[in-house]
Amino acid sequence: MKSSVITFPGSNCDRDMDVALSKFGFKNKMVWHNDQELPKSDLIVLPGGFSYGDYLRCGSMASKSKIMNSVINFAKSGGLVMGICNGFQILVEAGLVPGVLLRNKYLQFICKNVHVKVDNKENTFFKNLDKKVLELHIAHNEGNYFCTKDQLKEIEDNNQIAIYYCDQNGNTNNQINPNGSIKNIAGILNKEKNVLGMMPHPERMIDENLSGEDGSIFFKNLLNNIK
Amino acid sequence: MLVNEKIAIQHGLKSDEYKKICKLLKRTPNITELGIFSAMWNEHCSYKSSRIHLKKLYTKGKKVIQGPGENAGVVDIEDGDAIVFKIESHNHPSFIEPYQGAATGVGGIMRDVFTMGARPIANLNSIHFGSPQHKKTKNLLRGVVHGIGGYGNCMGVPTIAGQTSFDSSYNGNILVNAMTLGLVQKNKIFYSKAAGINKPVIYVGSKTGRDGIHGASMASASFDDKIEEKKPTVQVGDPFTEKLLLEACLELMAGDSIIAIQDMGAAGLTSSSIEMASKGNLGIEIDLNKVPCRETKMTPYEIMLSESQERMLIILENGKENLAKKIFDKWNLDFAVIGKTTNTKNIELFFDQKQVVKIPVNTLVENSPMYDRKWKKSKLPKKIKHDRSKLKNLKIKETLKKVLSSPNICSKEWIWQQYDHTVMGDTIQKPGGDSGVVRVHGTDKAVAATVDSSATYCWAHPLTGGKQVVCETWRNLISVGAKPIAITNCLNFGSPEKEENMGEFVECVQGIGEACKYLEYPVVSGNVSFYNQTKEIGIKPTPAIGGIGLIKDYKKMITMNFKETGNQVLVIGKTEGHIDQSLFARTILDEKNGPPPEVNLFNEKNNGETLLSLIEKNYIKSAHDVSLGGIITAVSKMCIKGNKGLQLKIPKFLINEIEYFFAEDQGRYIIEVSLEDIKDVIKILDKNSVHYDQIGKIIDKELIINQKTKVTIDELKSYNTNWLKEYMN
Numbered sequence: 037m038k039s040s041v042i043t044f045p046g047s048n049c050d051r052d053m054d055v056a057l058s059k060f061g062f063k064n065k066m067v068w069h070n071d072q073e074l075p076k077s078d079l080i081v082l083p084g085g086f087s088y089g090d091y092l093r094c095g096s097m098a099s100k101s102k103i104m105n106s107v108i109n110f111a112k113s114g115g116l117v118m119g120i121c122n123g124f125q126i127l128v129e130a131g132l133v134p135g136v137l138l139r140n141k142y143l144q145f146i147c148k149n150v151h152v153k154v155d156n157k158e159n160t161f162f163k164n165l166d167k168k169v170l171e172l173h174i175a176h177n178e179g180n181y182f183c184t185k186d187q188l189k190e191i192e193d194n195n196q197i198a199i200y201y202c203d204q205n206g207n208t209n210n211q212i213n214p215n216g217s218i219k220n221i222a223g224i225l226n227k228e229k230n231v232l233g234m235m236p237h238p239e240r241m242i243d244e245n246l247s248g249e250d251g252s253i254f255f256k257n258l259l260n261n262i263k
Numbered sequence: 264m265l266v267n268e269k270i271a272i273q274h275g276l277k278s279d280e281y282k283k284i285c286k287l288l289k290r291t292p293n294i295t296e297l298g299i300f301s302a303m304w305n306e307h308c309s310y311k312s313s314r315i316h317l318k319k320l321y322t323k324g325k326k327v328i329q330g331p332g333e334n335a336g337v338v339d340i341e342d343g344d345a346i347v348f349k350i351e352s353h354n355h356p357s358f359i360e361p362y363q364g365a366a367t368g369v370g371g372i373m374r375d376v377f378t379m380g381a382r383p384i385a386n387l388n389s390i391h392f393g394s395p396q397h398k399k400t401k402n403l404l405r406g407v408v409h410g411i412g413g414y415g416n417c418m419g420v421p422t423i424a425g426q427t428s429f430d431s432s433y434n435g436n437i438l439v440n441a442m443t444l445g446l447v448q449k450n451k452i453f454y455s456k457a458a459g460i461n462k463p464v465i466y467v468g469s470k471t472g473r474d475g476i477h478g479a480s481m482a483s484a485s486f487d488d489k490i491e492e493k494k495p496t497v498q499v500g501d502p503f504t505e506k507l508l509l510e511a512c513l514e515l516m517a518g519d520s521i522i523a524i525q526d527m528g529a530a531g532l533t534s535s536s537i538e539m540a541s542k543g544n545l546g547i548e549i550d551l552n553k554v555p556c557r558e559t560k561m562t563p564y565e566i567m568l569s570e571s572q573e574r575m576l577i578i579l580e581n582g583k584e585n586l587a588k589k590i591f592d593k594w595n596l597d598f599a600v601i602g603k604t605t606n607t608k609n610i611e612l613f614f615d616q617k618q619v620v621k622i623p624v625n626t627l628v629e630n631s632p633m634y635d636r637k638w639k640k641s642k643l644p645k646k647i648k649h650d651r652s653k654l655k656n657l658k659i660k661e662t663l664k665k666v667l668s669s670p671n672i673c674s675k676e677w678i679w680q681q682y683d684h685t686v687m688g689d690t691i692q693k694p695g696g697d698s699g700v701v702r703v704h705g706t707d708k709a710v711a712a713t714v715d716s717s718a719t720y721c722w723a724h725p726l727t728g729g730k731q732v733v734c735e736t737w738r739n740l741i742s743v744g745a746k747p748i749a750i751t752n753c754l755n756f757g758s759p760e761k762e763e764n765m766g767e768f769v770e771c772v773q774g775i776g777e778a779c780k781y782l783e784y785p786v787v788s789g790n791v792s793f794y795n796q797t798k799e800i801g802i803k804p805t806p807a808i809g810g811i812g813l814i815k816d817y818k819k820m821i822t823m824n825f826k827e828t829g830n831q832v833l834v835i836g837k838t839e840g841h842i843d844q845s846l847f848a849r850t851i852l853d854e855k856n857g858p859p860p861e862v863n864l865f866n867e868k869n870n871g872e873t874l875l876s877l878i879e880k881n882y883i884k885s886a887h888d889v890s891l892g893g894i895i896t897a898v899s900k901m902c903i904k905g906n907k908g909l910q911l912k913i914p915k916f917l918i919n920e921i922e923y924f925f926a927e928d929q930g931r932y933i934i935e936v937s938l939e940d941i942k943d944v945i946k947i948l949d950k951n952s953v954h955y956d957q958i959g960k961i962i963d964k965e966l967i968i969n970q971k972t973k974v975t976i977d978e979l980k981s982y983n984t985n986w987l988k989e990y991m992n
Contacts, residue, residue, distance in 0.1 A: 048418070048686060089417065089503025145412050145683070147682060175416070240685045240686075247693075
């Protein structure tokens with residue numbers, strides 16, 4: 037399976053994502069933001085970081101970079117696109133997934149392990165996952181997901197919420213919400229379910245010596261679903 | 264503008280220093296030249312009060328590739344890999360403007376490391392604030408933490424360890440020391456020594472603005488009531504540009520175009536150009552009209568003294584300009600050929616086709632002032648006679664609660680959760696342990712790093728304090744299973760012009776030197792920050808030491824959390840019951856006098872090396888060094904982290920329970936050993952003449968002290984974790 041990771045100026049999880057994808061069997065290529073064309077890929081990943089320094093708004097300038105035209109076309113034609121953290125912010129700014137990401141509720145960067153509940157398995161990203169709750173890692177300043185009431189209704193009606201922040205038993209409540217996201221939303225899909233944006237970093241949880249191993253479960257499952 | 268002595272003094276120069284300048288030049292300098300002299304001769308850049316003492320430090324060793332004198336120190340970690348590392352202060356700017364001050368401190372130290380060709384792989388910091396009750400403390404802490412995170416997080420370099428303390432001596436002068444480790448191939452290290460004549464001098468990075476002018480001079484003076492007016496001397500950081508600069512520099516460094524490279528840190532273009540020329544014994548010629556400027560009508564004086572961030576000066580091989588420019592264009596960074604090397608041994612600056620500066624390089628560097636300042640020796644204070652019966656009446660649970668929740672011991676999670684500590688995917692020990700540990704990407708090796716200081720000990724007796732800090736870093740590295748390699752030091756002191764403060768400096772340095780030599784643990788880089796002083800009040804002497812060590816097989820790394828119910832717990836090293844200068848004495852007895860705990864370097868070395876051999880043989884399940892708060896604090900933290908309890912009993916001998924549990928004797932560790940290994944471990948300890956006490960066994964959920972007092976793990980957690988969160992929210 038072929039994957040491509042886009043490097044924007046200021047991306048800083050591009051290498052980590054490359055390491056993770058390669059570890060689980062993807063043939064990964066790094067793609068420069070100023071390129072026009074994407075290499076032939078089964079999966080495109082927009083990695084975390086601070087593209088363009090997060091100036092103006094997180095993800096906004098990156099969403100206008102050259103390569104994004106190709107990414108948008110790729111997504112519109114049904115290709116799999118995944119944005120992690122800053123990548124999620126870029127997807128939002130590019131209009132590939134609905135909503136916005138505001139500054140964290142307590143106005144602080146948060147770096148820690150969190151649990152997320154996987155509710156919706158009718159998509160390529162989470163299909164066949166045998167766990168309902170994953171322990172992943174977050175590291176962000178603007179992960180507070182927000183959308184209008186109408187949008188929320190639409191998102192819910194279309195089953196677009198991919199993952200929710202929860203406790204280790206899968207309970208979602210305000211207390212364990214790390215950043216103030218509406219409905220504890222940690223990740224969201226587009227209507228067609230081929231684009232996923234999420235704040236947690238699965239690529240930081242890929243061996244027992246790191247923060248945990250649930251990232252491995254996610255990647256292995258993803259690879260199997262694409263095959 | 265005509266220069267005279269009065270203007271020189273306004274530039275922070277002394278009257279006789281000004282006279283020396285006129286004598287060296289055989290004329291009166293012009294204003295730009297005076298600015299250059301003031302930048303090169305201030306304390307921050309010239310080390311004029313400290314040089315004579317720093318020379319005595321132990322700086323050599325088998326693993327040292329580069330000692331003090333370069334942008335950072337370099338040590339060998341085998342297989343062709345090397346670690347570049349350094350710590351640096353950004354105290355004065357952080358007090359004036361905490362966010363930018365701290366952020367640019369982090370940016371500056373990372374630049375020092377990647378200037379040498381190394382990719383930064385870990386950041387650490389040592390930050391010190393005034394009393395929690397002081398009106399400025401909360402905002403300064405918040406600003407500094409945001410600043411450190413704001414810069415490091417954006418750069419994508421994990422912040423893996425640090426230290427935070429509170430003491431009223433920092434009320435008017437906080438300390439912000441930032442440390443960075445970088446990884447480089449041994450044969451791809453870049454230095455700042457210029458070589459060759461007529462080589463192009465290249466300016467890359469951000470444009471030059473009017474920010475930070477006289478930053479280094481500001482950092483070389485005490486504070487007074489008008490300190491807020493100094494805000495314009497604080498630089499403004501742009502981590503995004505630095506990230507681009509990092510990638511562009513590393514890309515250029517992959518080839519063979521660079522002869523020398525130096526970042527523009529303190530005193531900006533002035534010190535970078537002069538240092539490169541001086542090291543190469545060459546001259547340098549710069550056309551200031553070619554320097555990319557952010558603002559219009561900048562004068563030569565402003566261009567030379569600006570401390571705008573994220574800039575580098577490079578000397579290239581002839582003919583490599585286009586290749587280099589292409590890389591910097593790709594990363595959207597400024598690139599300009601601004602001059603060339605010459606054989607005149609002068610620094611010559613041109614502006615609007617006129618020569619505006621001509622100074623022999625050696626007058627600025629070798630002929631810079633060096634002082635052997637007067638200093639006062641300090642006596643070892645007399646031991647305090649504590650009222651034993653009073654100690655016996657203390658309730659242990661209440662005392663433990665006060666100690667665990669005291670600002671200097673409580674968990675600093677509120678701080679390090681704001682730092683990205685997992686980016687780069689190699690952090691295998693996060694903040695909150697004895698050392699942070701990162702893997703050497705793609706290998707079985709890992710590097711451990713820690714930063715420590717003990718201002719209270721140094722204040723009570725500088726010589727002992729200096730030794731102690733070195734030993735504490737040594738222990739913190741060994742506790743995670745790393746073999747200590749070398750240190751970097753950030754020496755934060757008051758005014759060198761006061762004999763007491765100078766004495767503190769001299770004796771701390773002596774202590775550091777002695778410990779480093781005995782432990783074969785050299786100093787390879789560092790920085791001195793004097794004048795941490797507001798009017799007449801200076802800080803407690805605070806040498807902050809960053810130590811690094813190597814773990815050859817990262818799977819053998821040790822953590823401090825208790826692992827398994829039933830395992831035995833031992834204290835390595837002897838507990839004499841030294842209470843003076845302990846956190847317990849200050850917090851519970853309100854006693855601030857007496858000597859710090861004695862440092863016995865023989866025991867320190869022997870205990871540490873023996874523990875390392877036990878780790879090597881896989882006998883150690885968990886380990887933690889005993890420091891602030893004594894044995895009971897150490898085991899409490901191991902309980903909290905492991906979510907396990909401990910049946911803790913005092914060994915049969917002598918001193919009472921309070922002294923045993925809270926004493927801060929040195930050279931000690933807590934270790935966890937399984938029942939089946941205990942005999943073998945004891946045999947090895949005996950064979951090496953290492954003192955040990957068996958203090959209990961691991962149980963579930965409760966710390967039970969001498970069979971009477973029970974404290975649940977949840978109670979311990981709440982004692983330890985609540986204070987800072989509540990204070991900040």
